[in-house]
Amino acid sequence: MNFLASTWVGIWLTGLGRIAMLTRETVLSLFTFKARWRDLLYQMYFIGIKSQSVVIVTGAFTGMVLGAQTYFQFHKVKMDTATLAVVSVSMCDELGPVLTALMVAGRVGAAIAAEIGTMRVTEQIDALRTLATHPVDYLVVPRLLAAHAALPLLTLEAIAVGIGSCYVVGVYLLGIDPAFLWDNALKYTHDVDIVIGFSKAFIFGGIIAMISCYKGMTCPMGAEGVGKATTEAVVYSSITILISNFFLTLIIGKLVGLL
Amino acid sequence: MIEVRHLTKSFGSQRILDNVDLQIESGESAVIIGRSGGGKSVLLKHLIALLKPDSGEVLVDGESIIPMNERQLLRVREKFGMVFQGAALFDSMTVEENVAFPLMRKKNFTQAEMDRRVAAALDMVDLPGTQKKKPAELSGGMRKRVGLARAIIYEPRIILYDEPTTGLDPIMSDSIDKLIIRVRDQLKVTSVVVTHDMRSARRVGNHVFMLHNKRIHASGPPEEIFASQDPIVRQFIDGVADEKETIL
Numbered sequence: 305m306n307f308l309a310s311t312w313v314g315i316w317l318t319g320l321g322r323i324a325m326l327t328r329e330t331v332l333s334l335f336t337f338k339a340r341w342r343d344l345l346y347q348m349y350f351i352g353i354k355s356q357s358v359v360i361v362t363g364a365f366t367g368m369v370l371g372a373q374t375y376f377q378f379h380k381v382k383m384d385t386a387t388l389a390v391v392s393v394s395m396c397d398e399l400g401p402v403l404t405a406l407m408v409a410g411r412v413g414a415a416i417a418a419e420i421g422t423m424r425v426t427e428q429i430d431a432l433r434t435l436a437t438h439p440v441d442y443l444v445v446p447r448l449l450a451a452h453a454a455l456p457l458l459t460l461e462a463i464a465v466g467i468g469s470c471y472v473v474g475v476y477l478l479g480i481d482p483a484f485l486w487d488n489a490l491k492y493t494h495d496v497d498i499v500i501g502f503s504k505a506f507i508f509g510g511i512i513a514m515i516s517c518y519k520g521m522t523c524p525m526g527a528e529g530v531g532k533a534t535t536e537a538v539v540y541s542s543i544t545i546l547i548s549n550f551f552l553t554l555i556i557g558k559l560v561g562l563l
Numbered sequence: 564m565i566e567v568r569h570l571t572k573s574f575g576s577q578r579i580l581d582n583v584d585l586q587i588e589s590g591e592s593a594v595i596i597g598r599s600g601g602g603k604s605v606l607l608k609h610l611i612a613l614l615k616p617d618s619g620e621v622l623v624d625g626e627s628i629i630p631m632n633e634r635q636l637l638r639v640r641e642k643f644g645m646v647f648q649g650a651a652l653f654d655s656m657t658v659e660e661n662v663a664f665p666l667m668r669k670k671n672f673t674q675a676e677m678d679r680r681v682a683a684a685l686d687m688v689d690l691p692g693t694q695k696k697k698p699a700e701l702s703g704g705m706r707k708r709v710g711l712a713r714a715i716i717y718e719p720r721i722i723l724y725d726e727p728t729t730g731l732d733p734i735m736s737d738s739i740d741k742l743i744i745r746v747r748d749q750l751k752v753t754s755v756v757v758t759h760d761m762r763s764a765r766r767v768g769n770h771v772f773m774l775h776n777k778r779i780h781a782s783g784p785p786e787e788i789f790a791s792q793d794p795i796v797r798q799f800i801d802g803v804a805d806e807k808e809t810i811l
Contacts, residue, residue: 329633340667423653430613431651434723435665435713436640438633442668 323518329440330448330514343442347450351412352457358407359458360465366399367391367466368473375478385484389492391470396497400463402549405455405508409541413516416447417537420520421530429521439521448513455509456502463501496560504552508545515541564589565610565721565755570619572605579605581777583619587770589720592747592754594768594785596761598799601774603757604648604725610755611643611723612636623721644714644752648726650706652698658685658709659694665717684712687749688742704735708742715746722746724756728763736763743767761800765789773799 374387420443423429429439467489474480516537523533557563570583579602587593597603608614609621612628621628628639652661662681666672672680685691688708698706707727714722724743728736740763747754747767758764764771764785771788773781773796781788781796789800798805 419655426649426654427647427651428653430608431645431647431653433613433633433636434611434640434643434645435668436637437664437668438637 322522323514326440326444326518326521327514330444333438333441333445334449340446343446344449347446348454350415351408351447351450352454355408355411355454355458356461358411359404359462362403362407363395363400363462363465364469366403366462367395367468367470370394370399370466371470371473372478375474375480384478384480385488386492387474387478387480388467388470388485388489392467392489392493393497395463395466396493396501398549398553400466401455401459401501401504401508402545404459404462404505405512405545406542408451408455408458408509409512409516409545410538412451413512413537413541414534416513416516417520417523418530418534420517421523421533424521424523425525425527425530443521444513444517447517448510451509451513452506453509455505455512459501459505463498496562499560500553500556503556504549507548507552511544511548512541515544564622564624565753566620566622567606567609568620568622570606570609570616570621572602572609572614572616578777580609580616583774583777583779585772585779585782587753587755589753590751591770592743592756592768593770593772594756594758594764595772595774596759596764596799597774599759602777603759603774606774607723607725607755607757611640611645641717642720643723644717644719644721645723646707646710646714646725646727648729650698650703650710652706652709652713654698656698657694658690658696658698658701661698661709662694662712662716664713669717680716681712684716685709687715687746688712689738704731704739707731707739711742711746715750715752718750719752721753721755724754724758726757726759728758728760736760739763740766761789761802775799 370391371387374390375384378384378386378390420429423443429443432439432442471482471485474485475482519533519537519540523529554563565587567583567585570580571578572580583606595603595606605614609616610623612621612631615629619629623639623642626639628636631639653664656664659681660667662684663677666677666680681694682691685693688711690705690708690712693701693705693709698709701709727739727743731739743754743756744767746752754767756763756767768785771781771783771785772779773788775781775795781791781793788796791797791800
């Protein structure tokens with residue numbers, strides 16, 4: 305058993321177990337709601353408001369590039385007016401939630417891991433515990449709730465900006481008829497696409513918050529440890545988002561009757 | 564009363580504490596002395612269950628705190644205040660927010676009451692008017708005083724000090740010692756001070772425990788310990804290095 309524990313499989317399983325314990329503690333804390341509104345609002349401001357510029361730029365350029373590429377292919381078969389429909393469905397189902405989550409993982413996940421990691425290294429987390437405050441109540445719960453709330457809203461923003469920028473490129477740069485372009489987009493984009501995007505964004509928010517908080521709270525001592533925790537928070541959050549996206553696509557697809 | 568029974572702790576293969584026993588009576592001012600890296604801070608952290616031992620027991624007012632989970636410990640920790648070696652102030656907050664932190668979490672204090680208590684706590688540590696400063700704007704000694712103000716604001720019954728004078732100049736060390744004595748006498752608290760500063764140990768303690776070779780090697784009133792002829796105690800008090808430890 306000791307041999308297994310020192311292998312990468314053992315380390316990986318130990319990490320999974322610990323993050324499961326942290327999630328359990330967080331859920332327990334959520335039921336008693338020990339978080340303060342002020343902490344929650346600050347985290348929503350930090351994760352939601354401060355991430356807008358990066359999400360808008362990501363949404364805009366993804367919509368424009370995808371619109372241009374789709375047009376190049378569709379133009380060959382005289383389907384120019386379907387361009388926005390393809391972009392709209394892609395943005396709602398996949399690109400909106402995934403790219404938003406990846407950008408937020410880079411910006412917010414790194415900041416969460418670095419902040420909590422520094423608190424651990426400088427004994428501030430121990431100080432919290434001596435002040436009869438559970439670190440999960442004070443550090444994890446507000447970030448988790450804020451990420452759950454902010455990610456769907458940021459995703460909605462990215463989707464809207466992406467579709468809007470594709471429309472502008474399609475109409476004013478590529479010369480597609482605006483009426484047919486818009487009509488096709490509305491015809492092929494359904495409520496269920498929005499639901500899929502929202503559901504994924506909600507889950508991705510939880511993934512980013514939990515992994516980043518876990519990495520911060522288990523950060524090795526020293527400046528090097530904080531750097532390692534920060535890097536791992538971003539890498540593990542991003543990989544988990546990409547892998548879980550595939551399974552979520554299948555599960556949600558089955559639930560809404562697409563499979 | 565705090566009681567430690569047969570406490571053993573290792574980090575990996577390195578044993579830090581081996582079968583440590585000690586008893587600190589209510590209202591006592593206990594000082595734990597010993598060499599750097601000898602496990603003093605590790606022992607102190609066990610008293611408030613920041614660390615869990617490999618074996619042994621820690622009893623606070625007769626209640627064993629080792630089997631408790633983190634949520635059960637919150638109730639026990641309300642009896643404690645702790646001053647950390649590096650002060651461990653929350654650097655995103657002002658001095659006022661740091662000191663008021665324990666009160667803000669309790670939710671049953673008005674803003675006026677919190678302001679009054681913060682001002683009183685800062686007065687007690689001789690730092691009036693520093694409420695709006697950030698920890699980064701304070702010197703090491705001032706940070707430790709703010710840490711002490713934060714620890715005493717909710718009137719705990721036991722205060723733990725982890726190397727309160729380390730890294731401070733002699734005058735600031737003296738002022739921190741006086742502050743520890745003042746807090747002890749005015750608030751009638753039990754104090755546990757970890758230090759390797761012999762002058763500080765002599766002044767603030769009325770019971771000294773010497774940790775050596777992973778165990779409590781000697782314990783007793785300061786006069787007895789400082790007059791001890793035990794070669795290990797004597798060497799530590801006189802600050803004489805072994806031949807093999809002399810660098811040149």
